[in-house]
Amino acid sequence: MPQCPCAVIPVPNPTPLPPAILDEALARVQEGVLVYGRDGTLVHANPAAQVLYRSHPLYSGAAPRIEDLLPPHAVPQAREQGRWNDYLPFGEGRVLAAWLHPLPDGEHTLLLLQDPGLVRDSDQELLRRHAELNVRLTAAQEQLLQAEKMASIGQLAAGVAHEINNPIGYVHSNLGSLQEYLSNLFALVDAYDRALASPDPAAQRQEIDATREQLDIDFISRDLPQLLTECRQGIERVTRIVKDLKDFSRSDRDHSWKLADLHAGLDSTLNIVWNELRYKATLDKQYGTLPMIECLQSELNQVFMNLLLNAGQAIEERGVITLRSGAADGMVWVEVGDDGPGIPADVQQRIFDPFFTTKPVGKGTGLGLSISYGIVAKHHGRIEVDSNPGEGSRFRVVLPTRQPRPRL
Numbered sequence: 001m002p003q004c005p006c007a008v009i010p011v012p013n014p015t016p017l018p019p020a021i022l023d024e025a026l027a028r029v030q031e032g033v034l035v036y037g038r039d040g041t042l043v044h045a046n047p048a049a050q051v052l053y054r055s056h057p058l059y060s061g062a063a064p065r066i067e068d069l070l071p072p073h074a075v076p077q078a079r080e081q082g083r084w085n086d087y088l089p090f091g092e093g094r095v096l097a098a099w100l101h102p103l104p105d106g107e108h109t110l111l112l113l114q115d116p117g118l119v120r121d122s123d124q125e126l127l128r129r130h131a132e133l134n135v136r137l138t139a140a141q142e143q144l145l146q147a148e149k150m151a152s153i154g155q156l157a158a159g160v161a162h163e164i165n166n167p168i169g170y171v172h173s174n175l176g177s178l179q180e181y182l183s184n185l186f187a188l189v190d191a192y193d194r195a196l197a198s199p200d201p202a203a204q205r206q207e208i209d210a211t212r213e214q215l216d217i218d219f220i221s222r223d224l225p226q227l228l229t230e231c232r233q234g235i236e237r238v239t240r241i242v243k244d245l246k247d248f249s250r251s252d253r254d255h256s257w258k259l260a261d262l263h264a265g266l267d268s269t270l271n272i273v274w275n276e277l278r279y280k281a282t283l284d285k286q287y288g289t290l291p292m293i294e295c296l297q298s299e300l301n302q303v304f305m306n307l308l309l310n311a312g313q314a315i316e317e318r319g320v321i322t323l324r325s326g327a328a329d330g331m332v333w334v335e336v337g338d339d340g341p342g343i344p345a346d347v348q349q350r351i352f353d354p355f356f357t358t359k360p361v362g363k364g365t366g367l368g369l370s371i372s373y374g375i376v377a378k379h380h381g382r383i384e385v386d387s388n389p390g391e392g393s394r395f396r397v398v399l400p401t402r403q404p405r406p407r408l
Contacts, residue, residue: 032096032113035103040066040075043108052113057091066111070100078102078109088113163241163275167234174227174234181224184215244268257403260297262290262334266323269304277312281321281338288326293401299375300397306368307336307395314340314393322394330401331381337394343387351385380404 023046026033032049036042042063045053053064066075069088078084084100099112191211195204212218270283277283311321315338322337343351352373376383379399387393 032111034111034113036066036109036111038107038109042066049113052090052096052115055090055094066109069111070098074098074100075109163271164238167237171231171234174231178224178227178231181220181227184217184220188212188215188217241271244271257294257296259292260295260300261292262295262300262332262399263287263325265297265301266304266325266334269301269308273305273308273312276309277321280315280317281312281319284320284322286322286324288324290325290327290332291401293332293399294403295379295399296375300379300399303372303375303397304334304336306372307397310368310395311336311338311340311393314338316340327401331398332401333396333398335394335396337392339392342389342391343385343393344389348385348387352383 026044026046029046030048032052033044033046034042034049034053035044042065045063053059053069056064056069071086074084074086078100079102082102086098088096088098090096095116097114097116101110101112102108103110188208188211191204191208195201195208198204274283308321315321319339322335324335324337326333352369373383376397376399380403381397381399384396384398385393386396
């Protein structure tokens with residue numbers, strides 16, 4: 001049953017309103033207000049009611065009688081019980097909520113009609129404010145997510161710099177050797193040029209052989225291809241790290257859901273964090289076969305980074321970080337485990353709370369797992385935690401392979 005839009009509030013010593021003021025007041029009401037006499041004829045209708053009843057299929061230019069609008073039992077029930085209310089079909093699939101009340105004089109009956117689909121001006125303002133707040137909240141969430149990404153990169157800055165400087169270092173060293181090799185090769189070319197310019201080139205063979213031996217040309221010919229290969233590998237390593245950093249730190253402002261390879265994202269994230277983990281943990285990969293899934297990959301990469309860093313920080317001296325994955329029943333899962341001391345039960349209840357952290361001051365924001373939880377929920381997935389003191393911890397991210405489509 002529809003709820004009556006009006007509430008009866010007693011007013012002590014009410015002063016009768018002049019008819020003109022009462023009509024003006026009713027004209028501002030968005031519900032239809034109709035007053036009928038005992039014989040069922042219409043006595044008064046405010047403008048909203050006139051708009052409504054003129055749309056009735058039985059309207060023929062004259063004001064409708066009460067029996068034209070209501071079922072036969074409505075008036076008797078209202079007189080017997082003091083009120084009647086229900087939903088009325090109003091033609092062309094339209095339905096109105098109706099309330100019928102007998103008035104105290106015993107001669108008149110009040111009928112209220114309301115279109116449930118009508119959006120009031122005040123409701124429209126609330127909807128506008130809600131939409132505005134939603135936009136602000138979304139923007140704040142994006143800023144928080146991006147800030148946490150940058151904080152993670154900041155924590156890893158020294159390790160990332162080392163990962164880049166290491167290949168750059170041996171590329172620089174190899175370039176020094178290549179410069180020396182080129183100088184020696186040019187010296188050998190000069191010896192050949194002098195031999196060719198002499199009247200008897202064959203006579204210069206002894207000098208050329210001596211130059212080759214002095215400059216160790218045989219060693220250069222063996223070492224040169226290896227130096228070039230190492231340089232190429234070093235540059236490719238730097239390029240890969242920079243690409244992984246770019247993919248990780250960028251913001252998905254277009255909110256583009258695309259099919260992605262979770263293993264590729266996990267390995268990309270490992271490239272960024274591995275220097276932070278390699279000195280205290282070995283890696284045990286147990287990847288299963290995963291289908292491509294519909295996701296925001298850069299956001300999931302942040303989830304993987306948070307879980308990997310937490311696993312590394314949970315290991316006090318030396319341990320093992322295990323990465324496992326699998327798929328079943330339209331879902332995929334990725335698990336990050338460690339053999340650290342585990343998480344106490346009372347702490348497990350709070351680990352996803354914003355700003356909660358067991359790390360020392362300055363070592364964490366307390367937002368990593370909270371943001372990860374939100375990202376996974378956004379993907380219509382879940383994070384499962386399995387941890388017992390002394391037995392390590394396992395965080396499993398479970399995701400659907402395809403996102404549910406909005407209902408039309």
